[in-house]
Amino acid sequence: MKKGDHLFLVDGSAYIFRAYHALPPLTRKSDGLPVGAVSGFCNMLWKLVEESRDTNVGAVPTHFAVIFDYSSTTFRNELYSEYKANREEPPEDLRPQFGLIRDAVRAFDLPCIEKEGYEADDLIATYATQAVAAGGDVTIVSSDKDLMQLVGPRVILYDQMKDKRLGPDEVKEKFGVYPEKMIDLQALVGDTSDNVPGIPGIGPKTAAQLLEEYGTLEELLERATEIKQNKRRENLIEFAAQARLSKKLVTLDCETPLDTELDDLYIHEPDGEKLVAFLKAMEFTTLTRRVAATLDTDASEVESAKLEIEDAPRGPDLDAAKNPASPGDSVFPATPQRLAAKLKDDAAGQAIDRSAYVTIRDIDTLNRWLDRARDRGVMAFDTETSELSAYKGHLVGVSMAITPGEAAYVPLGHVAADADLLTDPDSAEALGGQIPMDEALVALKDVLEDKSILKIGQNVKYDLLVMLQHGIAMTPIDDTMLISYALDASSGLAGHGMDELSERFLGHKPISYKELCGSGRSAKPIAAVEIDRVTEYASEDADVTLRIWQVLKPRLAAEGLAHVYERLERPLAPVLARMEQRGIMVDRQILSRLSGNFAQKQAALEDEIAKMAGEEFNPGSPKQLGEILFGKLGLPGGKKTKSGQWSTDARVLEDLAAEGHELPRRVVDWRQLTKLKGTYTDTLPHHMDENGRIHTSFSMASTTTGRLSSSEPNLQNIPVRTEEGRAIRTAFVAPKGKKLLSADYSQIELRILAHIADIPQLKDAFQNGVDIHAMTASEMFNVPVEGMEPSVRRRAKAINFGIIYGISAFGLANQLAIPREEAGQYIKRYFERFPGIRDYMDKTKAFAKKHGYVETLFGRRAHYPDITAKNPQIRSFNERAAINAPIQGTAADIIRRAMVRMEGALADANLSAMMLLQVHDELVFEVEEDEIDETIEVVTNIMEAAASPRVILSVPLEVEAKAALNWEEAH
DNA sequence: CGCTCCTAACC
C-alpha cells in the first residue's frame, strides 16, 4: 500500500444485522431456507462495489476487505465479564445465514477477514492504522459509533444506507467532540447495548461539555471535585474506576495480529461467473440479472453453485401467545395464570432495538411487509396524524409490527422540516421519498379489511376513525388499551396509555410524543419531524403494542374477563368511531345570539358587583372574592377549602344570599353566565366543522366504572338544569328533513340497585310504575303518597341518590343542609325499612376487601386496592366508590350492550337513523322525519332489552324517547 | 409554560 491508495473496510457483522432487519424475514428460497439477510447483504455489497467503480462518486478503492466478528468472547471479557453479556443470541432464522454470507463475500472475490478473540472493530482499527501509516486513505463502511474514534484526516466513516460520510467535522457535529476524544466520551457515557458501564447520569451532551472543559477523561476524573453539580460530582468520584474500565473496553486494538497482510487486500475485478453462480443458487433473480449485465456475464450459461448449509433451516416461528407452554417449561402444567406470568416475564426480558426498525418508502417493500402480515395473520398497526384529534388529523404515516422487533414505518404525508421547498430544493430530496398516499392506501386497505388478519392497535378507535376518513373499515381488531382496561380498571394511578402499559408490562420506556415533537412553543408537527426519528417512534409504538398484546391477551381468558372485553369493549370501538365521525349539527347563530345575550347580562352584573363591593375586582377569582366578602365586608365565612382558603362555591354564596346579602347572589349569577358563555356558547363554535357539525371524542377507558367520557368538546355536560343553560341545547339541531331523537333510561341506577340488593318495595314500585321517590318518602316518614309535600319527596330523593353513591351522614347532611345527626337518623331509618340495602353494602365492602375489586352484573371489574387503607378517610372513600361501582357500572354495561346492538337492529328494520351521542343513560339519534315512530319503537326495544339474555333483571327497564327539532325539546 | 386549585357543567 502506498500514498494515494485507498482502503475500503466493510464492517460485515454490522451489515448482516442491518440487512436482516431491513427486510421481512419471510424471504426464503424455494426450499424454505431463510435468505433474507443474505439477500440484503449481497444487495448492499453489490451497490458498494458498483458505486466504487464509478469514478464520479468519490473514492475508488485499491484495497478492499469485508470484516466479521469471529465469536462473542474477546479479550474484553477478561477485563470485564459483563461485557456484551446482555447481548441476545442471534435470531434462529439468521444463524444459518452467517455461513452463506461469508460464501457471498468469497463469491464477490473479496477478502473475508475474521480472527478468533477479536471483534471486527479491532481488525478494522488495525488495518486502518496500518493503511494510514503507509500513506493511504481509508473508508470504513459502517455506522457504528464505536468506530468513530478511528476517524481522522485520512479516515472517514461511510454509512451506506443513509448515504452519509463522516469526517472529523461531522463527528464533532454529531457528538460534540472530535474523534480523538470519542474514546473518552464513550467511556463517560457507556453503552447499554454492550454493557459498558460509563458514569451514571452522564449522557452524550454532558460528556461532550465536560470534555470540552477538562480536555481528557483523566484530567476530568482527577479534578472531579471541582464540579459544581452535587450529583454529577459524586458520581464522577464514585464511578471513576468504572469509567477507566469503560475506556479500556471501548478502545479499539490497533495492533491485532493479522493473518492477511494489508497488501493482500489489493482489489481485483470480480469473477463474473463465480458470482453469478452463487447468486443464482440463492435465487436472487433481480440481482443476478444486474450483476450479469454489469460484469458482462451470460447468466443462462452459468450453473448454480452448490451450497453447504451449516445449520438446519426451520419454519416460521410461532407467536409466544399461539405456542403456549410445553412440557419442560417451568409453566407446566399450563394454567392460564402461569401462562400469563410467563408471557410477562418473557416480554420483560426482550430488549427493544429501535435501530432495527425499517422505513418503507416504496410500494414493493410495503407489499412484502403486507405479505408478511398475511402469512402471520396478525399485525400491530398504528397511525400517525397531523393533529391529536383523529377526526381532524390528516394521515402522516402508518406503522406496523409483524413479530416483536420486526416493525416498520410508512411515511405518507411528511413535509420538509423547514418547509421552504423553493429556496431549499434539497430538503424535499432529503425526505428520501414516500409512497404516494393513494397507492399505499389501496395496498393497506386489502390487509386492513381482510377478515383473516387481526389488526392490533392501542386505542384502536383512533385508528379506526382515521382510516374511516380514507374509506377503510378496519376489521377484525384487538385493542391493548381496552384489554388493559377490562383487566385493570382502577381508581389509582394505573392508566391505560401505551407508555404506561409499556413501562408496566415490558419494563421499557418508549419515545414519548413530546420527545418526538417537542411541546408548547417549540412543538412542531409530526409531519415535519425527520422521517428517521418518526420511524423509530412510530415503529416502536407498533412493536410495543404487539408485545403488550402478547402479554395481556392471554390474561383475559385466564382471569375470566374475555366476555367483558369481547362483548362490552371491543365491539363498541367501531360504533363510537362512526358516531364521532358523524358528529352532531349545531346552529352557530343560536350560540352567537346567546353569547351576546350573556355578555350583556354579565357586564351589568359586573357593574353592580363592583358598586356593592366598593371597588373593582375579579369576581372570577375565588381568592379576591373571598377577601372582599369575608375580609372587607366582614360577612360570616363558612367552609374552608383544602388549602385553607375561604370557600366561595355556589353553596356558600347561596347561603349568604338567603341571609339577605345581595352581592353573593350577583356573583352566583355572574358565575353561571360566565360558565355558560366561556365553556359553551363561546367555545362550541370553535369545534364546528365546515358542515356545522361537532365531533366529540368518546373515551372508552378513562372511568373506573365502565362509563364513557366525552371530550374535545365534552358533549356529556351540556347544560340542562337551568332555563338559561337549556337554551344552549336548542342550538343542537338536526338538518332539514330530520329530527333529533333522545332516548333515555328512566331511573336506571335505582332499578339496578333494587335488583342487585333485592329490595321488595323498590322492585314492586318499579313493576307497578309507582313514583319511586314518593314511595321511599312514604315508607320513611309514614306519610301517604297522595298529597305529599314536595319537600318530603325531595328529601327521599336525596337519600335514594345517596344510597347509590355509598351514602355517608356527612354527605347527606351537606346535600340536604341539615345537621349530621339528623342525616344519620335518616340513614338509620332507611336501613330499617330496607334492610336489604345494608346487606348489599356490607357484602360489597367485604367482597372488595377480600378481592380488591368489585364486579358489575356483567362481570366488569373495578379495582379498589386502597379499600384496606389505614387512613379512615381514604378507606371510607374507597368503600363508597366500591358500593357505587357495581350500580353505575352495570348501567354503563347495559347501555353499551344497547349501543353494540343498535346499528344492526336499525339496519334490519331498514331505518336510516344514525346514533350520534351517548350521555350515560341517554342516546341521541338523527332521524328522518318519516321514520320517527318506527325508530322510536326499535330504539326503545333494544334499550329496554339490553341486559338480556346475559342478565335477567327482576325490574323492568323503561326508556323514554322523544323526537324534536332540537335537543332541548327532544329531551 | 406547565402545574395545582377552585369552581361548575353533566349523569
Added chain:
DNA sequence: AGGTTAGGAGCGA
C-alpha cells in the same frame, strides 16, 4: 356523596 371534563386564577421555574 359516586363518576366525569373544562376553564380561569395563581404560582413557580
